[in-house]
Amino acid sequence: MAEEFMVQNSFVFLRKEKCLNKNRSDGGSMNGQKRCYNCMRILEEEKHQEICPWCGFEEKKYIAGGQCLPPGTTLLNGRYLIGRKLSQGGFGITYIGWDNALEHKVAVKEYYPSEFVERDTTKSYSVSVRKQSDLVSRERDNFVKEARILYSLSSCPGIVHIENIIENENDTSYLIMELLEGVTLKQYRDEHRNQQLDPKEALELMKPVIRSMQEVHKMGLLHRDISPDNIMLCNDLEVKLLDFGAARSQDSTQFTTIMKTEFSPPEQRYRKPGEGERSKALKQQGPWTDVYAVCATLYYLIAGKAAQSSQGRVCSLLETGEDSLTPLSVWNEDVTPELERAVSHGMVLKIQKRTASMEELYRDLYECPQNGTTEEAVEEKAHRWKWMAGIFLAGLCMVGIVLAGIYMRSSKTSVAGKLEDIRKEKPVETIKSKSKTYRMIRVEGMKRKEAAGALQQLADSSLEIIWKRKYSSTVKKGEILSQSIAPGTEWEAGSLGKLTIYVSRGRKYCRVPVVRGEAEQEARRLLKKAKLRICVMKEYHETVPEGLVVEQSVKAGRRVKKNTKITVIVSKGSNPAAGQSELNNSTKTIRGSRSGQNKVVPPM
Known part of the structure; x- marks a missing residue:
């Protein structure tokens, strides 16, 4: 039975209608309205639109694949409409969807362990098990059970919110999650x-x-698939971890399929049935498994390339006796020894020697001044050491006073005689020792390593050097921007407390938000928030309603300079004087500025 949803007074009313197949595609139609399978906006059926005017998606050219549900499929008696496939991994398939009850876009995660199941959508949407049916059934139950645990963690800022769980449909299970719009960390890194x-x-x-x-x-769960393309940087700059389809309880020994060799530790290698207990113990997984993936992701972001795969490193270790992991500082000169040590320790091949937990990893990465700790934490730590040093010196002085008193009492007579002899002698002139004087050098314009070497030549060990970073539109990234003590300044040893060196971070860039399809006022707000200027041009448009943005001059997600002008075209609605839309000069200007790329890019 297919059911049509209508929302009224916060209640959902169902109207059942007979249908040949409750899951069959109905062309994306709901309540007489057809939706685009990419952006899920309503299309005007009477105009027979084949290309979405909002995002440019062309349904006829989209190929879902034999294993994926075709667009227009519905779940939970018509509540959820399935759109195009977003991604597919070894444990499941993710689609864009539409919640007809709450009327908003969602992400639909289908449990689909492709190594064990199959589906021919030309015959049925149901999933059939090819092998190990008991294992697949048990793991599907665990999938639902652990999804409920993740639902309880939805308040965590870095985890995608789960809205619903469909336990049994098409002989599999589904997670309904919030749809995040933005770029993955992989895409974000590629823009640099x-x-x-x-x-x-x-x-x-x-x-x-x-x-x-x-x-x-x-909560006893592992993610087991952390990687740059599973971490989303949303349009509101919030970072969220995606794709918990590979998540399993820590004591689970099944379905240990490695997804991405560059980001997975050796214990995640696929386990064949019937392997011995010793082999199982060697491949035991725990929080350290996710620690490896997090550190491998950090390595990828900072180095600009993925580290050697764990399996390749194991082979190298067996052949040569040495780990082939290239130190992180080889790829990026800004890496501190503390950061390099924390990342490499989290990527150790042997479980027993690897960083054991996320708490330990957090301390290694963020509670060390060299790795970007807050200034307050650094000052607090310094204050604590000064306080301890003060207690030690005070105790040392007390011991000295006691010993001096004992000595003075035992030799009072001899000391008095010596003092009398000294009084009779001529007074001795006191010579005041002259402290060593230092002169500050100029480090502005140098690279950090060059400046650090030059400052070491000063040889004043009491001078504390603090490195900070600032954006600059004039000084190249990595060069010294300024110094807190002017060149030529002289001081005596120990008289200066600290020297602050500011290193340029290069020009500060802003990321262009998605304004296409938004109302003009909302587009202005989004661009202003992103510290960008807006230029509005208006033209008639036959398919886009009046007041909505038809096109933007710079693609969403691009990194541009601060205060860059973004030109947007706002629809004036249909042209009353013509039966078809006009080719406006402003559209030509914008499309020409894209170097001839007239392809419409769907907003993601």
């Missing part, structure tokens, strides 16, 4: 000129992921 992120920026991006995984591990 040298495909490398500043270590401090990479650490900030991964912080909510590590915090969230601490809570996941406390």
Whole structure:
């Protein structure tokens, strides 16, 4: 039975109608309205639109594949409409969807372990098991059980929110999740000129992921598929961890399929049935499994390339006796020794020697001054050491006073005689020792390593050097921007407290938000929030309603300079004086500025 949803007074009323197949595609139609399978906006059926005017999606050219549900399929008696496939992995398939009850876009995760099941959508949408049916059934139950646990963690800022769970439909299960719009960390990294992120920026991006995984591990779950393309940087700059389809309880020994060799530890290698207990013990998984993936992701973001696969490193270790992992500082000169040590320790091949938990990894990455700790934490730590040093010196003085008193009492007579002899002698002139004087050098314009070497030549060990970073539109990234003590300044040893060196982070860029399809006022707000300027041009458009943005001059997600002008075309509605839309000069200007790329890019 197909059921049509109508929302009224916060209640959902169902009207049942007979249909040949409750899951069959109905062309995306609901309540007489057809939707685009990419952006899920309503299309005008009477105009027989083959290309979505909002995002440019062309349904006829889309190929779902034999294993995927075709667009227009519905779930839960018509509540959820399935759109195009977003991604597919070894444990499941993710689609864009539409919730007809709450009227908003969702992501639909279908449990589909492709190694064990199959489906021919030309005959049926049901999933059939090819092998190990008991295992597939048991793991599907675990999938639902653990999805409920993840639902309880939806309040965590770094975890995608789960809205619903469909336990049994098409002989499989589904998760209904919030749809996140933005770019993955892989896409974000690819936008950088040298495909490398500043270590401090990479650490900030991964912080909510590590915090969230601490809570996941406390619930007894592992993610087991953390990678740059499973972490989303949303349009509101919030970072969220995606694709918990590979998540399993920590004591699970089934379905150990490695997804991405560059980001998975050796214990995640596929386990064949019947392997011995010794082999199972060697492949035991735990929080350290996700620790490896997080560190491998950090390596990828900072180095600009993935580390050697764990299996390749194991082979190298067996052949040569040495680990082939290239140190992170080889690829990025801004990497500190502390950061390099924390990442490499989290990627150790042997479980027993690897960082054991997310809490330990967090301490290694964020509670060390060299790795971007807050200034307050650094000052607090310094204050604590000064306080301890003060107690030690005070105790030392007390011991000295006691010993001096004992000595003075035992030799009072001899000391008095010596003092009398000294009084009779001529007074001795006191010579005041002259402290060593230092002169500050100029480090502005130098590279950090060059400046650090030059400052070491000063040889004043009491001078504390603090490195900070600032954006600059004039000084290249990695060069010294300024110094807190002017060149030529002289001081005596120990008289200066600290020297602050500011290193350029290069020009600050802004990311262009998605404004296409938004109302003009909302487009202005989004661009202003992104620190960009807007230029509005209006033209008639036959398919886009009046007041909505038809096109934007710079593709969403691009990194541009601050205050860059973004030109948007806003629809004036249908032209009353013509039966078809006009080719406006402003559209030509914008499309020409894209170097001839007239292809419409769907907003994601």
